[in-house]
Amino acid sequence: MNANLKRTVRQTLTIARRDFIATVFTPIFLLFLFAPVIMGSFGAIGGMGAASVADGASDKVRVVAIVTREQARPIAEADARLRGMFRDEEAPPQLLTLAPAADPAKQARRAFDGKDYDASAVLYGPLDHPRILYGPRGSRAADYLTLLAGETLTAERLGVALPKIVPTKIALVRQRASASGQHQSAFFAVFGIFFLTLFLSGQVVGTMAEERNNKVIEVLAAAVPLESVFLGKLLGMFGVALLFVGFWGTVVGQVSTLLPPPAAAAIGELAPAVGGPMFALLFGAYFTMAYLLLGSVFLGVGAQASTMREIQMLSLPITILQVGMFALSSAAASRPDSWVAKLAEIFPLSSPFAMAGHAANSPALWPHVAALAWQLLWVAIFISVGARLFRRGVLQSGSAKPWWRRAKAN
Incomplete structure (x- = not known):
């Protein structure tokens, strides 16, 4: 490893550590960490109210x-x-x-x-x-x-009572995953990655705009290449996401041991084609790629926007696009050999979702190596494009106006 590469890695990790510490070691992070409890509480209250009304009517x-x-x-x-x-x-x-x-x-x-x-x-x-x-x-x-x-x-x-049949019921354990179990595993994998990235990646968009407003980004850009700044911020926020997922993954893992036998049996039917341990590794890898892909796009958006209103206006189309990618990947999970599946696996923003579903439907491992390399290439492209747009659109001109405002003025 040459000196330039070592310096770039050190600068990137420094930016990542700075953003991670600035995000985690704040009281607001506790609200973010326990946000699922707050949302779940409101959902449970509404659900219990609706259930009581329904039960009262059904009685x-x-x-x-x-x-x-x-x-x-x-x-x-x-x-x-x-x-x-x-x-x-x-x-x-x-x-x-x-x-x-x-x-x-x-x-x-x-x-x-x-x-x-x-x-x-x-x-x-x-x-x-x-x-x-x-x-x-x-x-x-x-x-x-x-x-x-x-x-x-x-x-x-x-003229007599019908005979009462007393059968001998024998539970059968499948030797291999059923087709319906694989399709269900594929859908839950797609939905899991979609939900986590939708919930966690949105915080990336505000980091660049906040530091752009208080002029910190100009100081960082003067000392560190913009690509290292973008990648460092992305890795720092990804560390926050891993902390969130690790915390709630541990909680859910402990709660799942208390599930009743029918629920545990239903979960047992979710058998991915590649096997449980390999599927868990691939799920983690594709969640990482989905977060980095979407986060790099959000970083580019945050670099161009200068106010929270502009961030919201630009984030909405990206979120709608992400929902569209979820719909495309869900269709691919239910039809793994169709052209829809191939399209979803190749398109960069839907590829992590679709390939997670592919892991549940097919035992082949080599496509995942190619898919991860393909997705990593697009992460680099998005980071590079975002850094260039920020460098040419903001720093070089010395103007705080984003590129669409300057184009309108010209």
Whole structure:
């Protein structure tokens, strides 16, 4: 390593350490670190409120069967047998049986106006040709009443109770990941990188604009090459992001051990094609590339903007572009061999997301070497372009106006 390269590395790391310390060792960083708790608390409060309203409404919902006294017990027994096939959150509304009045059709219509319960669907008439009325969201309840009528009629015609089957259930452990498990792993990988970069990379944009306003950047640019300043700031903010991810990764890892068995089994189905340890390494590598790519773009934006309003105006199109890259990569994750997947894997800003999904869908490792090199090249390009725009647009002219304002003035 020659002297110039050593000096460049030392200068870059100095800038990175300076920005890392200036960000982490402040009280505001604690608010940033615990921001997920604050957002999660508001979300939990809203969710519990909505759930309580939904539960209160669902407690009064019923499916109604207008049947004779002789049929009331068989249909209740059939309901008990069929209801055992559903999960609690998927089960149909509770069954309510009513004795038929003089006009069952009118009685069925009046059932929807009852104050003690909310009828979702009402059955009346003979069980072999029943009539079923249902409300706007009662189509599935009507289907359940149809099945219930058939089950009851079968038991009646047999004259005896239906035989109770006691199966022997054997849990099977897959020897290899299923296709659906790979697709789910791919989607969660894409979403995880998208969420982390969207949440963490936005702080990069304000660092350059802040130091440009207080004239610190001119001092740094006089002593250190602008490329080293840009890369150092990017690495410093990436260190902050790693601290954030490490903290919350540890917390989530401890909480995941307390998950109930069904949730743990569902997570166990998320089996990437390259294997768990290799997938974790590739996820970390692609998160790094996604952060550096987006962060370098944000740095360039921050270098051109001189006020927070301009930063917000320029950051919005980048965020919209990032959401578009997430949509493109999600489509690629569900169709790994399509042209959409190839486009997402090649385009620089979507490549980290798409290649993380590729790792879940394909066991081949060599494409990741090429992809990481390709993404690293674009990080260098974005940093170089951002530094040149800042050097030519701000420092060389001695003007604080960004390039679009000067172009308009000319």
